[in-house]
Amino acid sequence: MSDLRAAVAAGALGSEESYRELLQAIVECARAIFGAKASSIFLHDEATDELVFEAVAGEGAGDLIGVRFPSSSGVAGWVLVTRQPLVIEELEEDPRFAREVAESTGYVPKGLMAVPLLHDEEALGVLEVLDRPQQAAFSLKEMELLGLFANEAAIALDLLQRARKARAVLADEGGDANALARLAQLLSDAAPERREAAERLLAAVEKLL
Amino acid sequence: MEDLPAWSLPAEAAKQISIGEEWPERVTRDWAWGGSTGKGVSVCILDSGVESSHPLVGELDGAVAVSRDEDDEVSVSEDTEGDLCGHGTACAGIVRALAPECSLHSVRVLGAGFKGSGPVLLGGLRWAVDQGFDVVNMSLSTTKRQFAELLHELADTAYFKRTVLVASAHNMPVESYPWRFSSVISVGSHEDPDPQTFFYNPSPPVEFFGRGVGVEIAWLGGGTIRSSGNSFATPHIAGICALILGKHPELTPFQLKNVLYLTANNVGGGR
Numbered sequence: 001m002s003d004l005r006a007a008v009a010a011g012a013l014g015s016e017e018s019y020r021e022l023l024q025a026i027v028e029c030a031r032a033i034f035g036a037k038a039s040s041i042f043l044h045d046e047a048t049d050e051l052v053f054e055a056v057a058g059e060g061a062g063d064l065i066g067v068r069f070p071s072s073s074g075v076a077g078w079v080l081v082t083r084q085p086l087v088i089e090e091l092e093e094d095p096r097f098a099r100e101v102a103e104s105t106g107y108v109p110k111g112l113m114a115v116p117l118l119h120d121e122e123a124l125g126v127l128e129v130l131d132r133p134q135q136a137a138f139s140l141k142e143m144e145l146l147g148l149f150a151n152e153a154a155i156a157l158d159l160l161q162r163a164r165k166a167r168a169v170l171a172d173e174g175g176d177a178n179a180l181a182r183l184a185q186l187l188s189d190a191a192p193e194r195r196e197a198a199e200r201l202l203a204a205v206e207k208l209l
Numbered sequence: 210m211e212d213l214p215a216w217s218l219p220a221e222a223a224k225q226i227s228i229g230e231e232w233p234e235r236v237t238r239d240w241a242w243g244g245s246t247g248k249g250v251s252v253c254i255l256d257s258g259v260e261s262s263h264p265l266v267g268e269l270d271g272a273v274a275v276s277r278d279e280d281d282e283v284s285v286s287e288d289t290e291g292d293l294c295g296h297g298t299a300c301a302g303i304v305r306a307l308a309p310e311c312s313l314h315s316v317r318v319l320g321a322g323f324k325g326s327g328p329v330l331l332g333g334l335r336w337a338v339d340q341g342f343d344v345v346n347m348s349l350s351t352t353k354r355q356f357a358e359l360l361h362e363l364a365d366t367a368y369f370k371r372t373v374l375v376a377s378a379h380n381m382p383v384e385s386y387p388w389r390f391s392s393v394i395s396v397g398s399h400e401d402p403d404p405q406t407f408f409y410n411p412s413p414p415v416e417f418f419g420r421g422v423g424v425e426i427a428w429l430g431g432g433t434i435r436s437s438g439n440s441f442a443t444p445h446i447a448g449i450c451a452l453i454l455g456k457h458p459e460l461t462p463f464q465l466k467n468v469l470y471l472t473a474n475n476v477g478g479g480r
Contacts, residue, residue: 078257083352086438088435121353
């Protein structure tokens with residue numbers, strides 16, 4: 001039974017790693033397509049009501065993963081609470097903003113695009129693209145493109161959260177997962193006729209659910 | 210004048226049905242809001258609060274903050290903190306630029322963290338509708354279905370009480386509210402730099418497009434910054450609504466939407 005649990009846990013852990021890679025690939029791609037200096041994905045941590053860096057490409061990559069700030073602060077906070085994408089230019093001209101951002105990220109962008117990551121009815125986080133080339137005037141085409149990246153990032157973030165939840169459930173010794181693991185063990189040990197009958201029953205349960 | 214019949218129209222009451230204003234054969238922008246400054250119209254910014262001392266905003270005629278206690282009770286109190294993030298100030302500045310003499314009110318429903326923002330949004334909107342503001346600017350939305358029904362009821366109540374809700378649409382394929390309700394005026398962005406240019410969208414649910422790209426917005430601390438998004442297209446339409454209501458205060462939301470339609474750049478040609 002513990003082997004099975006370990007196997008399932010390994011699956012959940014493995015998928016978390018894959019989803020993190022997917023998030024990283026999305027920010028790398030967003031950064032490249034927009035010709036931007038950096039791109040990041042923030043996850044909204046419901047338990048603490050904070051935004052957490054989950055993936056960073058370009059400036060700040062490597063140092064920022066796991067850095068947190070309150071969900072009501074900064075442009076990412078606006079975007080999360082209003083659920084509206086925003087583009088802001090000439091940010092460095094505001095010293096108050098610059099200081100705030102520099103403290104949390106070590107990097108002050110000149111401009112940024114931010115879009116909420118919405119999946120089903122949840123606002124899971126925010127995708128930001130920092131410092132596109134100055135000569136490229138912003139247009140609604142960019143907003144649309146950003147929306148497409150956001151859609152992809154929201155799905156990846158949802159999968160990442162599911163994987164984390166699965167791991168948490170498996171880590172909990174008293175959890176329901178133990179019952180499922182026991183059942184799977186009994187099933188694999190049962191005689192062929194009994195197993196066939198049990199599988200038909202499970203199929204019916206699956207249909208019911 | 211006697212009250213008009215509410216539910217049916219007997220023959221002898223037909224003469225009481227008048228719309229109070231002669232509508233011209235062709236509705237032009239000059240008829241709709243020529244000479245109007247928005248004077249006499251109250252506009253509520255349902256957002257993160259408003260920095261009242263900002264030169265682009267001027268005086269506020271009222272500011273409240275909506276909060277939620279541990280028992281989920283929502284309460285409304287005088288707002289002494291102003292704007293917590295800058296979003297509301299930006300929206301207020303856009304309305305003020307279009308309708309300089311309108312009366313601006315702030316209802317703060319954002320800024321105290323993401324959690325619990327749904328009930329606070331609902332509580333704030335309910336309060337705003339109860340106050341009977343002429344126009345409520347909502348550059349925000351919720352994706353939570355549990356609030357959709359209550360928001361829908363509130364939007365309809367506002368519509369029948371002559372409070373016009375102007376709400377930002379989403380440019381992403383998500384279900385969000387209240388902009389999708391037909392009792393509100395929903396707004397997306399166009400790229401033209403003229404603040405009075407707006408378009409009717411013959412392919413709803415988004416009904417109108419206002420200026421939303423490269424907008425000079427009021428920023429915290431008295432400055433300005435250039436920004437884009439439907440959040441800023443929405444107060445452009447709210448400001449134009451204030452101008453129209455300043456000249457034609459008797460218009461219902463239905464009639465106002467008609468005037469917007471008839472004066473849209475792609476319908477009346479912006480005349």
